[in-house]
Amino acid sequence: MLIEKLNQLQALFAEMEQALIAYSGGVDSTLVAKIAYDVLGDRALAITAISPSLLPEELEDAKIQAATIGISHQIVQTHEMENPNYTSNPVNRCYFCKSELHDTLKPLALELGYPYVVDGVNADDLHDYRPGIQAAKERGARSPLAEVGVTKAEVRQLSQQLGLPWWDKPAQPCLSSRFPYGEEITVAKLQRVGRAEIYLRKLGWQNLRVRSEGDTARIELPPEQIQDFVLMTDLPTIVSAFQKLGFIYVTLDLEGYRSGKLNQVLHQQALSVK
Numbered sequence: 001m002l003i004e005k006l007n008q009l010q011a012l013f014a015e016m017e018q019a020l021i022a023y024s025g026g027v028d029s030t031l032v033a034k035i036a037y038d039v040l041g042d043r044a045l046a047i048t049a050i051s052p053s054l055l056p057e058e059l060e061d062a063k064i065q066a067a068t069i070g071i072s073h074q075i076v077q078t079h080e081m082e083n084p085n086y087t088s089n090p091v092n093r094c095y096f097c098k099s100e101l102h103d104t105l106k107p108l109a110l111e112l113g114y115p116y117v118v119d120g121v122n123a124d125d126l127h128d129y130r131p132g133i134q135a136a137k138e139r140g141a142r143s144p145l146a147e148v149g150v151t152k153a154e155v156r157q158l159s160q161q162l163g164l165p166w167w168d169k170p171a172q173p174c175l176s177s178r179f180p181y182g183e184e185i186t187v188a189k190l191q192r193v194g195r196a197e198i199y200l201r202k203l204g205w206q207n208l209r210v211r212s213e214g215d216t217a218r219i220e221l222p223p224e225q226i227q228d229f230v231l232m233t234d235l236p237t238i239v240s241a242f243q244k245l246g247f248i249y250v251t252l253d254l255e256g257y258r259s260g261k262l263n264q265v266l267h268q269q270a271l272s273v274k
Contacts, residue, residue: 009144032119037069080100086176119141122143122146192247216250
C-alpha cells in the first residue's frame with residue numbers, strides 16, 4: 001500500500017515536469033522535496049521562507065537536509081509580521097500567513113519557469129482546522145501528499161524507508177502557534193518563546209511546546225515524560241532561566257502535549273453556540 005502511494009507520488013511529479021516546493025524543513029515538506037528531487041533532479045527547487053516565526057535552528061536544519069537530499073535550495077523573506085490581520089492573532093491567523101507565503105512563492109515560481117508550487121500538506125491535515133490550506137488552494141498550490149492520501153504516520157514511514165535520517169523529527173509548527181487566539185503577536189514575544197524552547201531542548205527534551213500567555217509560560221511535554229521532567233530537572237533553575245527571558249510565571253501542563261491543543265477552544269466555542 002505504501003509503495004503504491006510512493007509510486008503515485010513519483011508519477012505525479014513526473015507529470016508536473018518542474019516543481020517549486022514550499023519547504024519548511026519539517027518532515028512533510030522534506031519528504032516532498034526528496035521525492036521531487038528523485039524524479040525531477042535539477043527541475044525541482046526547494047524554497048524556505050524565513051520570518052521571525054521560524055526558529056534559526058529550524059532554518060539550519062532545512063539547509064542541512066536540502067544539502068543531504070541534493071535539491072537546489074533558496075531562501076526568501078516573508079513579511080506577515082507587517083500585516084495586522086496576522087499579528088492580531090485571529091482564529092484564522094494561518095490564512096494570512098499562507099497568503100503571504102504563496103503570494104511570495106507564486107510570482108517567483110512563474111519568474112523562474114516553474115508551473116507548480118507544491119507544499120507538504122498531508123491527508124490528516126485536511127481533517128484539522130487549517131485555514132492556511134484554503135489560502136494555498138486559492139493561489140493554485142498543490143499538495144501531493146494529500147492528493148495521494150498519505151497520512152502523518154505514513155510520511156514518517158516513507159521517510160524512514162527512503163533513508164531520511166530525520167524521519168522521526170518532532171513536528172515544529174511556526175512559533176505563532178504558541179499564543180492563544182486574540183493575543184497580539186510581536187517579534188519580541190516570538191523570540192522569547194523560541195529561546196525558551198531552545199533552552200529546554202538543550203537539556204534533552206525534544207518533543208515539547210512552550211505556550212505563552214501574557215507573562216506566563218506553560219511547558220507542554222508528552223504525558224509519559226512529565227514525571228521524569230519533574231524528578232530529573234532542576235526546576236528552580238528552569239524558572240530562573242525563563243524569568244531572565246522575560247516570563248514572570250512558569251507552569252507545567254499536567255495534561256501534556258498534543259498537536260493542535262490551542263484549537264480546543266474553538267471546539268468549545270462551537271459547542272456553546274449549539
